[in-house]
Amino acid sequence: MENFVVSARKYRPLGFDEVVGQEHITTTLKNAIDNNKLAQALLFCGPRGVGKTTCARIVARMINGFEEKAEINSLNIFELDAASNNSVEDIRNLIDQVRYPPQFGKFKVYIIDEVHMLSNSAFNAFLKTLEEPPSYAIFILATTEKHKVIPTILSRCQIFDFNRIQVSDISKQLKKVADREKIKVEEEALHLIAQKADGALRDGLSIFDLMVTFSSGQAVTFKDVLNNLHILDYDYYFQVVDGLLAENHTQPLLLLDEILRKGFDAHNFIVGLSEHLRNLLVSQDARTIQLMEVPDITKQKYMDQSGSTSPSLLLSWLNIANQCDINYKSSKNQRLLVELALMKMAHVQSVVKGNGALPAQEGLKKKVN
Ligand SMILES: Nc1ncnc2c1ncn2[C@@H]1O[C@H](COP(=O)(O)OP(=O)(O)OP(=O)(O)O)[C@@H](O)[C@H]1O
Ligand SMILES: [Mg+2]
Known part of the structure; x- marks a missing residue:
């Protein structure tokens, strides 16, 4: 050998x-x-x-x-x-x-x-x-x-x-190594590895080696890295937010169930969702877009989704997610706590429109009459 x-x-x-x-x-x-x-x-x-x-x-x-x-x-x-x-x-x-x-x-x-x-x-x-x-x-x-x-x-x-090294710098360095080694690798895969490295370039390179071994000659893909590192695909967050935008809690609850069944932790999910909402918020202004640590291809996805939201709605969601995060450790029924947060988020718009206590439709009717 x-x-x-x-x-x-x-x-x-x-x-x-x-x-x-x-x-x-x-x-x-x-x-x-x-x-x-x-x-x-x-x-x-x-x-x-x-x-x-x-x-x-x-x-x-x-x-x-x-x-x-x-x-x-x-x-x-x-x-x-x-x-x-x-x-x-x-x-x-x-x-x-x-x-x-x-x-x-x-x-x-x-x-x-x-x-x-x-x-x-x-x-x-x-x-x-x-x-x-x-x-x-x-x-x-x-x-x-x-x-x-x-x-x-x-x-x-x-x-x-010495600084922790930024995700984008780690990602660039990994790309250099991949090119030098003539290894094909998806940009999003590198980005994911760089995030997992948590500021340490050495860790980034070690994870990269591991993924190259796993792929044995094939390209290193985003999906491979997700599965191997047991990282939650951020596509879930896009889907959850689509459900919330439709003021429908069914889809987010089903997605949460799927995520938990895959062995992910509900607390990590709510923290990840907060991060996602924060990214949507910063992608609404060209000057703050650079605060997002995601690959360029993903930035576009955030900008697209944030186009359907308003800052006040995002802030309401963030508040709910944040409360859930704070209360998580002390809750006796943590799953319910997260589900409740998702339901509140799904209906926060209609509750606001309906002036508080009443469900959306009735609230509207009341106003009209
Ligand atoms: N800033 C950097 N630029 C380029 N490569 C780096 C950088 N930091 C770390 N590396 C890579 O990681 C490897 C380990 O880095 P190094 O031994 O300098 O880390 P360290 O800060 O001394 O860590 P430790 O605290 O664990 O000793 C290097 O061989 C190099 O491949
Ligand atoms: Mg050292």
Whole structure:
């Protein structure tokens, strides 16, 4: 069997220009390096899989003047995973190494990953070295949990906060990988994967690999991804809203039943429906359309459906959905709560028209008479 390299490793950026969605950081780092103003202690904070280790390695390569795009050059780069090496001993070993200047290149770069895992005594043993490192040593600490790093360390580092990566950026990156690997994939499928990745590009790439394996040579489709990741098809929400617009609660209730029978959670459904209503609301104005994190093809669908609604109706629906969401956890009959919300939404227009308590038809008649 040929050795399979996962995409997350195969496509680890080798230069700042390939790093996605962290421009504020890559620009600052690049300028600092170009102007010889790089601090000796840096702290990279942010969620998992967004490019911290990647950027640390790029910095290490650049300041040593190693060929920027060359494969990992481990010379002068020392990586310590503090999650598994968190004792004072480990830090003492590291400090011992720091004493010797580099044999090649100008700098020795120490990358300490998951630095919040260091024990207290290890932290303390490290402080002095961090405060006054030899001129050739650069420390890059990385953590997903900045609040667990003690203030004495924080105050000795220049801090870089990494962003979660936006759905559209993850999706674009996946498309690049798919093209490079000559894999056919539907745009909506990529988008779904990107959403599931929840801000982490590494997760996006891992899910992508999984889907490629599943499709074994065939195109990766939206439907495959939906089924494999157990995601509710947003087409359901379009159908539910069609029912609500017709002031008919039958169809939404039947759809809810179908969704629950497929094993989806009613709470997720109501949260998803709220999101859908919010998307309809923002798609009513050209300026807010960009607030929707959906592929371009889907945007058109939202604009079409929102054409049949009014902002006040959408707001009434959103209020009902929101109340349902808030009360969900404490309700004894959660299914009924969601059904009730759907029924209220279906009839909110006629109730308003009918001035409150009476059903639509009678209410209207009363007004006419
Ligand atoms: N901003 C990004 N641009 C391009 N690729 C990225 C980015 N972030 C992550 N990746 C991809 O995900 C992989 C893992 O990223 P990296 O190791 O830098 O994450 P990390 O932030 O250090 O995560 P962790 O907190 O889990 O250590 C990379 O090899 C790369 O393929
Ligand atoms: Mg890392």
